[in-house]
Amino acid sequence: MTITATSQTKIPSNKKRMRKTQMKQISGRTTSKWKSLSGDLENMAIMMFEDATANHKNSSQEEIILLTAIKERFQQKLLTLKVPDKQLIAEQDIKRHMSLLEAEHDRLQRQERRLGEALKQASRKVENLQERTKELMLAQDRSENVQEVHPILKDLLKES
Secondary structure (H helix, E strand, O other): OHHHHHHHHHHHHHHHHHHHHHHHHHHHHHHOOEEEOOHHHHHHHHHHHHHHOHHHOOOOHHHHHHHHHHHHHHHHHHHHOEEEOOOOOOHHHHHHHHHHHHHHHHHHHHHHHHHHHHHHHHHHHHHHHHHHHHHHHHHHHHHHHHHHHHHHHHHHHHHO
């Protein structure tokens, strides 16, 4: 019985050890993908914290001590904080997006030129139509004046 008891106790301990090594391997793999905060980011976070607590500077001594302790704890936490090491957007993705943006920019420039030419043609047509309308209105006025004058001339001719 003692043999079975020791063999039974060895099996769970082996499993436990295996789990611990697996967890260490997993945590090692995941922590290698993470890095500490950059100094700029830490400074920015501390400045944001100071800005948020700036209106409490005129508080009582106890509150100032408490805020100082919180700030120190915050700075310590920032030192242990980790962020992903991988870049979110690869350089190739940026190049691909830039080429797409340049192609779209070229397309929009071509379309702008085409629309500008179409606008010039349309404005020329409008000007021509306006001139033609003026000419027609003048011609119509002349014909109306001629029709109005013509009966008067008839009367004058009759009188003389």
